[in-house]
Amino acid sequence: MWKDIVSLSDDKNQVIARLPKDMTLKRDFNQNGLRAILSELNAGAYFVKEDAVQRFVALAKEGKSESFHGIVIAEIRDASVEVVVTDNDMLASMIVTGAYGGKAPQGLQLIHALARASVTKGINKLALKKALAMGAKLSAGEQFTQAVAIGRKPIEGKNAKFIALVKDISKQVLAPVEDATGKVDMLNLGETINVAVGQPLMRRIPPTAGTPGLTVQGKVLPAGDGKDAPLREGKNSAISDSDPDVLVALISGMPILHAATVDVDEVLVMNSIGVATGHVKFKGNVIVRGNIESDMIVRATGNIVVSGFIESANVQAQGDIEVAKGIIGHNVSDGKPKSCSVKAGGCIKANYAQFSELQAGNDILLAQYGMNNEMRCGQNLTIRDETGRTGTLSGGTTKVGGKVSCVNLGVEGDTATHVHAFARYKMYKDRQNKYKAHYLMAQEATMNAVRKELEFKKRPKAERSEEEQDQIARCKLAANANLEKIRLARDEYSAEFTRQLDENVIEVTSKVFTHVTIQFGEERITTKRSHGASFFRFNQFEIKCSTTLNEDALTQDF
Numbered sequence: 001m002w003k004d005i006v007s008l009s010d011d012k013n014q015v016i017a018r019l020p021k022d023m024t025l026k027r028d029f030n031q032n033g034l035r036a037i038l039s040e041l042n043a044g045a046y047f048v049k050e051d052a053v054q055r056f057v058a059l060a061k062e063g064k065s066e067s068f069h070g071i072v073i074a075e076i077r078d079a080s081v082e083v084v085v086t087d088n089d090m091l092a093s094m095i096v097t098g099a100y101g102g103k104a105p106q107g108l109q110l111i112h113a114l115a116r117a118s119v120t121k122g123i124n125k126l127a128l129k130k131a132l133a134m135g136a137k138l139s140a141g142e143q144f145t146q147a148v149a150i151g152r153k154p155i156e157g158k159n160a161k162f163i164a165l166v167k168d169i170s171k172q173v174l175a176p177v178e179d180a181t182g183k184v185d186m187l188n189l190g191e192t193i194n195v196a197v198g199q200p201l202m203r204r205i206p207p208t209a210g211t212p213g214l215t216v217q218g219k220v221l222p223a224g225d226g227k228d229a230p231l232r233e234g235k236n237s238a239i240s241d242s243d244p245d246v247l248v249a250l251i252s253g254m255p256i257l258h259a260a261t262v263d264v265d266e267v268l269v270m271n272s273i274g275v276a277t278g279h280v281k282f283k284g285n286v287i288v289r290g291n292i293e294s295d296m297i298v299r300a301t302g303n304i305v306v307s308g309f310i311e312s313a314n315v316q317a318q319g320d321i322e323v324a325k326g327i328i329g330h331n332v333s334d335g336k337p338k339s340c341s342v343k344a345g346g347c348i349k350a351n352y353a354q355f356s357e358l359q360a361g362n363d364i365l366l367a368q369y370g371m372n373n374e375m376r377c378g379q380n381l382t383i384r385d386e387t388g389r390t391g392t393l394s395g396g397t398t399k400v401g402g403k404v405s406c407v408n409l410g411v412e413g414d415t416a417t418h419v420h421a422f423a424r425y426k427m428y429k430d431r432q433n434k435y436k437a438h439y440l441m442a443q444e445a446t447m448n449a450v451r452k453e454l455e456f457k458k459r460p461k462a463e464r465s466e467e468e469q470d471q472i473a474r475c476k477l478a479a480n481a482n483l484e485k486i487r488l489a490r491d492e493y494s495a496e497f498t499r500q501l502d503e504n505v506i507e508v509t510s511k512v513f514t515h516v517t518i519q520f521g522e523e524r525i526t527t528k529r530s531h532g533a534s535f536f537r538f539n540q541f542e543i544k545c546s547t548t549l550n551e552d553a554l555t556q557d558f
Contacts, residue, residue: 001023001025001026001029001033002033002034002037003037003040004020004023005017005018005019005020005023005060006018006034006037006038006041006073007041008041008043009072012076013075013076014072014074014075014076015038015041015043015046015072015073015074015075016070016071016072016073017052017053017056017060017067017070017071017072017073018067018068018069018070018071019056019060019067019068021068025060025061027061029057029060029061030057031053031054031057034048034053034073035048038074043074043101045099045100045101045140046074046075046076046077046100046101047074047075047076047077047100047101047140047141048073048074049072049073049074049075052071052072052073053073055071056071056073059071075100076100076101076102077099077100077101077102078099078102078103078105079096079097079098079099079102079103079104079105079109079135079138080096080097081094081095081096081097081105081109081110081112081113081131081135082094082095082097082113083095083113083114083116083117083119083148084117085117085119085216085217087151088215089151089215089216089217089219090150090151090153090215090216091147091149091150091151091216092114092117092119092122092123092147092148092149092150092216093145093146093147093148094110094113094114094127094128094131094145094146094147094148095143095144095145096131096134096135096138096143096144096145096146097138097141097142097143098135098138098139098140098141098142098143098144099138099140100140100141101140104135104136105131105132105135105136107128107132110128110131110132114148114149117217118217118218119148119149119216119217120216120217120218121149121151121152121214121215121216121217121218122149122150122151122152122214122216123148123149123216124147124148124149124150127146127147127148127149128148130146131144131146131148134146149216150216151213151214151215151216151221152213152214153213153221154210154211154212154213154221154222154223155210155211155213155223156210156223156224156226157207157208157209157210157211157223157224157225157226158207158208158226159207159226159227159228159229160204160205160206160207160226160227160228160229161204161205162202162203162204162205162229162231162259162260163202163203163204163205164201164202164257164262165200165201165202165203165246166195166199166201166202166255166257166262167255168257194252194253194254194267195249195252195253195254195255195264196249196252197249197250197251197252198248198249199248199249200240200246200247200248201237201247201248201249201255201262201264202231202246202247202257202261202262203245203246203247204229204230204231204245204246204247204260205245206228206245207225207226207227207228208225208226209225209226210222210223210224210225210226211223229260230260231244231245231246231247231260231261232260232261233247233261234247234258234261234262234263234264235263235264235265236249236250236251236253236263236264236265236266237249237250237261237262237263237264238250247261247262249262249264250264251264251266252267253265253266253267253284253285254266254267254284254285254287254302254303256302256303256319265284265285265301265302265303266282266283266284266285267284267285267286267287268280268282268284268285268286268287268300269287269289270286270287270288270289271288271289271290272288272289272290272291272292272293272308273288273291273292273293273296273298273313274291274292274293274296275293277296279296279297279298280296280297280298280299280300281297281298281299281300282299282300282301283300283301284300284301284302285300285302285303285304285305285319286298286300286302286303286304286305286317287304287305287307288304288305288306288307288308289307289308290307290308291306291308291309291310291311292306292308292309292310292311292313292315293311293313294311294312294313294339295312295313296313296314296315297313297314297315298313298314298315298316299316299317300316300317300318300319301317301318301319302317302318302319303317303319303320303321303322303346304317304319304320304321304322304344305322306321306322306323306324306325307324307325308323308324308325309323309325309326309327309328310323310326310327310328310340310342310350311328311329311340312328312329312330312339312340313340313341314340314341315341315342315343316341316342316343316344317343317344317345317346318344318345318346319344319345319346320344320346320347320348320349321342321343321344321346321347321348321349321360322347322348322349322350323342323348323349323350323351324350324351325350325351326350326351326352326353326354327340327342327350327352327353327354327356327358328340328353328354328355328356329354329355329356329357329373330355331355331372332355337357338355338356338357338373338374339355339356340355340356340357341356341357341359342356342357342358342359343357343358343359343360344359344360344361344362345361346360346361346362347360347362347363347364347365348360348363348364348365348377349364349365349366350365350366350367351366351367351368352366352367352368352369352370352371353366353369353370353371353373353375354369354370354371354372354373355371355372355373356373356374357373357374357375358370358373358374358375358376358377359375359376359377360376360377360378360379361377361378361379362377362378362379363377363379363380363381363382364377364380364381364382365382365383366382366383366391367383367384367385367386367390367391368383368385368390368391368392369383369390369391369392369393369394370383370392370393370394370396370398371392371394371395371396371411372394372395372396372415373395373396373398374396374397374398375396375397375398375399375400376398376399376400377399377400377401377402378401378402379400379401379402380400380401380402380403380404380405381393381398381400381402381403381404381405381406382405382406383405383406383407384405384406384407384509388407388509389407390407391406391407391408392406392407392408392409392411393406393408393409393410393417393419394408394409394410394411394415394417394513395411395415395416395417396417396418397418397420398417398418398419398420399420399423400419400420400421400422400423401422401423401424401504402421402422402424402503402504403421403422403503403504403505403506403507404419404421404505404506404507405506405507405509406507406508406509407508407509407510408508408510408511408512408513409506409508409511409512409513409516409534410512410513410514410515410516410527411513412513412514414515415515416515416516416517417513417515417516417517418516418517418519419506419516419517419518419519420519420520421504421505421506421518421519421520421536421538422500422501422504422505422520422521422538424500424504425501425504425520425521425538426521428497428500429497429521429540431493432490432493432494432497435486435489435490435493435494436490438486438490439483439486439487439490442479442482442483442486442487443483445479445482445483446476446479446480446482446483448479449472449475449476449479449480450476452472452475452476453472453473453476456468456469456472501537501538501539501540502537505535505536505537506518506534506535506536507534507535508533508534508535508536509533510532510533511530511531511532511533512527512530512531512532512534513527513530514527514528514529514530515527518536518543520536520538520543521538521540523538523542523543524543525543525545531545531547532547533547534546534547535547
């Protein structure tokens with residue numbers, strides 16, 4: 001039936017559906033069979049206007065005059081090109097739709113599509129050529145998408161940075177060095193880090209300017225410049241006369257690296273400290289290639305590095321104390337001071353410590369064991385080697401500001417071990433109570449301001465003045481602002497307190513023995529039997545323990 005209805009236009013660019021006046025349509029007449037007839041007319045590749053076809057079918061069934069005059073239902077269409085901009089105007093993609101019997105895409109057509117989308121920057125000519133070539137191969141209505149333009153993202157400038165030109169003594173590892181034959185010399189623990197007068201210590205790399213970005217439509221995206229920071233002169237260091245971005249040493253000594261400067265401390269290097277040398281008090285760093293022997297007193301305003309042992313000596317440093325081997329005291333009667341005392345303003349690091357008093361402002365780190373010591377540190381205590389298999393804390397008393405971490409805790413037998421973790425708990429608790437008290441006071445001040453306002457409003461209007469009203473409003477505003485400020489400070493501190501409680505635990509990765517007293521704040525528990533790997537935590541009310549056997553809250557019968 002469609003065969004008698006459709007025909008090509010005179011220029012053969014369109015297919016027209018025209019109902020013959022003498023034709024009677026069946027009730028089930030629809031667009032079925034139309035495609036086959038179009039192919040017979042060599043118009044199979046034409047673009048079929050589906051809405052026009054449906055309209056013709058409806059009009060023809062009703063015998064409307066428009067169906068006798070003719071309706072264009074298919075036509076030749078050239079390939080179309082559209083450019084879509086996405087990714088915040090940073091990407092332009094070209095969508096080529098295959099021709100419906102018409103012309104393949106032309107170069108000028110691509111340029112016009114870019115212009116319509118206002119794409120002027122980041123255009124890739126090779127991508128355009130590919131879109132043109134692929135467009136010629138597309139079947140009717142088939143689409144091909146090609147990214148043809150990419151914007152340039154802004155590059156933020158880099159901040160000024162500081163490059164150390166000398167080794168960091170805090171990262172030096174005291175360990176025996178192998179010689180060329182592979183033999184280990186136990187007395188050779190590496191070279192001492194020293195600098196000479198005039199030696200460069202640190203270089204400042206100036207900040208860089210930001211590079212603005214550009215969208216595919218030519219919009220400039222600003223970029224921030226890097227932040228500048230000065231290279232600061234430190235203790236016994238100065239800016240170089242020949243290069244303002246270089247810091248040099250003013251004396252020979254040991255470099256102590258900081259964020260934007262380097263201090264140079266005088267260094268005293270001794271083979272050993274004993275009766276032959278006498279006591280040592282030095283303003284700077286002390287390096288001992290051997291041991292610090294019994295009854296010696298050593299004081300340093302910097303760090304103390306000992307390549308051997310500290311044995312029954314009194315050693316103090318304002319910085320760190322690092323001992324390659326061990327800290328050894330001797331057993332003394334109850335109530336008597338320990339024979340060996342090691343105190344550092346920073347950290348204490350050693351292989352092991354026994355029968356000694358250790359006190360550190362920051363961390364204490366022991367690789368093998370801590371036995372029958374009196375230990376105190378402001379931050380964390382860690383007793384564990386690099387493999388995580390060795391590290392025992394046993395006997396004595398230990399008071400730690402932060403977290404305790406070891407492999408084994410306690411010892412078999414009747415030796416008691418006392419561990420007090422998160423010793424800063426009382427300080428945090430007292431400070432939290434102060435915040436709460438301040439908040440209550442601020443609440444009361446706010447209520448007073450509200451009461452004054454209510455009393456003012458109850459008075460007759462004749463007795464109210466604008467000046468008094470403004471003063472009351474200002475007082476109320478100030479009270480509310482102060483209340484909010486204290487509330488934020490209280491909540492922030494409470495969150496910090498909670499975080500500290502979560503982090504500052506006692507972590508034992510292998511075994512907890514009997515007669516171990518665990519203390520947080522004023523709460524204590526003592527182990528009556530051995531346990532496997534365990535975590536001891538404090539929730540401000542009781543000490544909780546969790547183990548690999550999922551034991552929990554064993555505070556009564558532990």
